[in-house]
Amino acid sequence: MSGGNLFSLGLTGLNSAQLGMSTTGNNISNAATPGYNRELALFVEAGGLQTGSGFIGGGVTTQTIQRQFSQTLTSQLYSTQSESSSLSSYSQLITNLSNQIGDPTAGIGADFTGFFNSLQTLAGSANDGPTRQTVINAASVLADAINSMGSQIDQTRQGINTTISSTVTQINNLTKQIAQLNAQIAAVGPNGQPPNQLLDTRDQAVSQLSQLVGVNVQQASDGTDTISLPNGMTLVQGTQSYQLGTTPSPGNPSELAVTYQQPDSTKPGSFVTTVLPDSAISGGSLGGVLQFRSQTLDPAARQLGALATSFAAQVNAQNELGIDQNGNTGGPLFNVGAPNVIANTKNTGGATVSATLTNPASPPTDDYKLTFDGTNYTVTDATTGKVLGTSTTPPSATNPIGGVAITINGTMAAGDSFTIQPTSGALDSFAVATTDGSAIAASSPAIASANQSNTGTGKIAIGAASSGFVIDSPVTLTYDAATGTLTGLPIGSTVTFGNPQQSFTVTAANPGVPYDPTNGDTYTVTNPGPPATSPNGISFTVSGTPADGDTFTIGPNTGGTQDGSNATAIFNVSTSTAFGGTTLTNGYAEFVNNVGNTASNLESMATAKSSTLAQIQSQQQSVSGVNLDEEATNLLEYQQMYQASSKVIQTAQSLFQTILQALG
Incomplete structure (x- = not known):
């Protein structure tokens, strides 16, 4: 082997070692750089020279600087980042709402209870001014709590609008950047060496985009990425980016909707804007925010x-249906x-x-x-x-x-x-x-009394009126001891009483309503018509043992007598199941519990997804991340390669000098 060939062999080794050290040094320098993919210098044997003694090696050459990159792991990373970001955003928002609502027995639920309890107190002292004012104060506390909750929901909605607007701006900036990077990557051409730095920057931008909104990523043969929303609308195609926007929702101007803009093929230079339903956006923080608004906040x-x-x-x-402290019919x-x-x-x-x-x-x-x-x-x-x-x-x-x-x-x-x-x-x-306590219609519009000449122990108490109440004139009830009945109600009246309840219709043949002095009874009388006739929608309770012929009178409350029966009836709204088959306090507790349970479930899901994300990031980093120990080993190996190649060149130089001296 000639000395000149040794020079060439040593030089290729020297250059390759230097390139390996530069690549390793670059890895070490970028160990903490977000989105950096570790690079590896790939060496191949240089073409040899055929001789009579066989092929003689031509040294080493660098084939490429290769990114350590897994498309499969990266795609999984994008998808998991999107899901994790969505769950995290939703979880944070619903947890804040749950904290604002508070405990099922506190907040508005407690204020409902406070208002009803004040009415129960008023029922026992319907003429007491301070007690009436206590009811008004409890009503004001409840109204303030309801208004405060409305204000908090409005503020949350405005905060979501701000978040949507800023997130859409970030998405547009990233899609523009990705389109520009696509252009630079494509310009290198499929036959050139891969532009690792551009690819790293582009992939990092796509990673950031996937945290904002769910995306599908496909890579073309020229190395460019095509990015679309889950509904198929394209955000980036080659060097072209398509912008999102915001506009007041056509169906609810208090909320921002996301729009999609794309060039109008019929009008060059113009754009077609489409308002997207919330369901068209999924994944990422934007998807989580929209999902919270549509599935939790608005409901x-x-x-x-x-x-x-x-x-x-x-x-x-x-x-x-009642009479207020001034003897007038009650208002709202x-x-x-x-x-x-x-x-x-x-x-x-x-x-x-x-x-x-x-x-x-x-x-x-x-x-x-x-x-x-x-x-x-x-x-x-x-x-x-x-x-x-x-x-x-x-x-x-x-x-x-x-x-x-x-x-x-x-x-x-x-x-x-x-x-x-x-x-x-x-x-x-x-x-x-109203702020006037006298406006509370605590009393029934009817009054009932026992005749002062009665000789028995029978008593009568008026109950609350019900819808369609009518009593135009007094009705006198007479107790018939022989039949155990109360007579005097108009023919055709329907009376409900007893436990279990039974219905009785007053007729000429059966004019008396049964009464058992043992336990007493409560009666509700209706003559609904139409039109309703007196008495209608009135109830009363009889107790004790009347004597034969004892009488009781039921008539209009024209004097404004304060008996508290209607305050009791208003209190009974607390046990009414008119609201969807449940009481108001139970309905509120169920609402609070549902929000709290959903918040807890989402927190668990977000934690689990975060753990999955950490695992995928670890797998991805095992391929693409920089291991400083490994790089130090490589650096030492390249250093030794460099020194050995230098020794080859030094040996070749020494041989060459020996030949020159021999010839001289």
Whole structure:
């Protein structure tokens, strides 16, 4: 072997060792750089020289600087990051809401109880002014708590709007960056060496993007990434990025909706903007925020609004059946707003729509959507998608749908729609209707008394009035000891009494209502008509043992007598199951528990997903991460290779000098 060949062999080894040390040094320098993929210098034997003695090696050459990169692990990492980020965002938001709501027995639930307890006290002292004011104070505390919860939900909604806006900006910045990096990567060409630094930067940007929103990533043959949303809408294709945006939701302007912008193929330079439903965005922090809003926050506003609406309706209805401290018929104690109706911002017709609840004591807890296709008017449950009613004639107040009476004024155009929120606005609009304690109708509109000449021990007490109450004139009841009955109610009256309850109709042949002095009894009398006739919707309790011929009188409470029976009836709203088959306090406790349980489940899911993410990151780093111990070993190996190659060159130089001296 000639000395010149030794020079060449040593030089290739020297260059390769230097390149290996540079690559290793770069790895060490970037050990803490986010998104950096470890690089490895790949060496191959250089082409040899054929001789009569066989092929003589030509040294070493560097084939490429290869990124230690696994597409499979990276794809898993993107997906898991997206899911983890979504769960984390949702978990944090619902935990904050759960903390705001508090314990099932505290907050609004405790204020419900406080108000009802104050009424129970008032029932025993209906004429006491300070006790009446205590009820008003309890009502004000409850109203403040409901308003405060509404304000917190509104603030959370505004905070979500801000988050959506800022997140969309970050997404757009990243997709622009990825498109620019795609252009630089493609410019290198498929035949050139891979631009590792550009690929690292691009993959790091995609990783950041996957934490903001769920994405699908596909790599083209030229090395560029095509990135799309889970619904298939493209965010990046080659060197082109497609922008997201925000706009007030057409169905609810208080909330921001995400939009998608893409070039209009029919109008160069123009863009087509599509408003995306929340369901079109999944994964990432943006998906988690939207999921929290649609699946927890908005339903919470509706559920709590329904509770407030039912409470006000039941209390007001009973108060309006009583007599206040001034002897007047009671009025509402609470005010609550009517259903919100929101016109879609894209409507082209001139119609306006209003809505009222047909049974506010048990209002719907979902929002409705009214649409018109040019022929049919359709009302749909916006939560479940269930069609509640469809007709070629417009809805009307006389034809309620889903517990809501809808009135359309003007003409809807084809494609027009309206969102009807039966109870969402109740939290902000809820208020005490009066600050005057005398306005509490604590007493029944009827009075009952035993005749002073009675000789028995029988007593009578008036009960609360019920819906449709009528008593125009006094009714005298007479006890017949021989038959054990009370006579005097008008023929045709229906009387319910007993335990278990039984119904009795007063007729000419059977005019007496049975009465057992052993335990006494409570009677409810109805003459509902239509029209209702006196007495209707009145109840009374008889106790003790009347003597034969003893009489009792029931008549209108024209003097404003304060007996407290209607305060008791208002208190009994606390045990009413008119609200969806449960009491108000139980309904609130169930709501709080549901939110708390969901928050706990999501926290567990987020923790589990975070653990899975850590495992995948560890696997990915085992391939792509820098191990300083391994790099130190490699550095030593390249150093020895460099020194040995230098020795080869030194030997070749010595041989060459020997030859020159021999020839000289």
